[in-house]
Amino acid sequence: MSKADFVRVMFNDISHKYDFLNDVLSVGTHRWWKKRFVNLIKKNNPKTALDCATGTGDIAFMLNKSVPEVTGIDFSENMIEFAVERAKKQNSQVKFKVADIQKLPFEDKAFDAASISFGIRNVESLEMGLKELGRVSKSLYILEFGQPKNKLYSKFYFSLLRLYVPLFGLISKRGDAYEYLIASSESFPSAEKFVDIMKKNTDFKDINYTPVFGGIAYIYSAK
Numbered sequence: 383m384s385k386a387d388f389v390r391v392m393f394n395d396i397s398h399k400y401d402f403l404n405d406v407l408s409v410g411t412h413r414w415w416k417k418r419f420v421n422l423i424k425k426n427n428p429k430t431a432l433d434c435a436t437g438t439g440d441i442a443f444m445l446n447k448s449v450p451e452v453t454g455i456d457f458s459e460n461m462i463e464f465a466v467e468r469a470k471k472q473n474s475q476v477k478f479k480v481a482d483i484q485k486l487p488f489e490d491k492a493f494d495a496a497s498i499s500f501g502i503r504n505v506e507s508l509e510m511g512l513k514e515l516g517r518v519s520k521s522l523y524i525l526e527f528g529q530p531k532n533k534l535y536s537k538f539y540f541s542l543l544r545l546y547v548p549l550f551g552l553i554s555k556r557g558d559a560y561e562y563l564i565a566s567s568e569s570f571p572s573a574e575k576f577v578d579i580m581k582k583n584t585d586f587k588d589i590n591y592t593p594v595f596g597g598i599a600y601i602y603s604a605k
């Protein structure tokens with residue numbers, strides 16, 4: 383099975399518990415991280431935005447409070463179903479579509495801003511994903527897990543994750559999903575390494591990053 387198939391089936395399977403488990407697993411902090419992320423995007427006053435790997439649409443809905451035209455895409459049909467359901471309940475104008483980041487169905491530079499929160503780590507070809515995100519947008523914002531630079535803190539954090547995250551595997555009945563979360567967070571390139579990969583695969587000149595919670599996650603912005 384390819385990584386893309388594994389990831390898509392996994393998110394289809396956990397979609398009904400995704401929001402609940404996110405809140406519990408992060409002890410609610412993901413909401414704060416996302417707010418900070420969206421505030422950064424809003425600073426540039428985009429009129430159109432594309433939220434990729436949108437999941438159940440958290441970022442898309444938050445963006446739409448000040449960005450008039452927002453589209454969310456994800457390749458998990460079940461996640462998009464939940465996002466569409468949420469849109470209906472909120473009477474939201476956000477458009478949702480099933481699509482793969484590696485082959486986005488949009489024109490070059492169609493969006494003022496593109497965002498992706500906790501999604502880029504899951505894309506089968508990171509290079510192809512970044513090329514597509516850069517192609518369709520005038521600015522790009524990425525929120526993703528990484529590794530704290532302080533070695534002691536990093537060791538403590540990943541040991542803690544290994545202790546309590548398997549519990550969520552039991553709840554979701556997809557233990558491999560949460561094993562995957564730890565393994566992929568521990569090895570995914572972060573900080574300067576990720577900025578270098580962004581430079582190689584996009585045409586953005588101005589690329590910056592900010593650590594969140596000492597480097598558990600990072601926010602990258604590119605213009």
Ligand SMILES: C[S@@+](CC[C@H](N)C(=O)[O-])C[C@H]1O[C@@H](n2cnc3c(N)ncnc32)[C@H](O)[C@@H]1O
Nearest residue numbers: 393435436437456457458482483499500501504
């Ligand atoms: C951890 S969830 C993040 C959801 C949401 N952005 C959030 O922050 O809560 C990762 C999402 O990435 C999606 N995804 C992974 N690879 C993708 C790809 N190649 N194209 C589109 N979506 C993808 C998955 O289906 C899943 O919904």
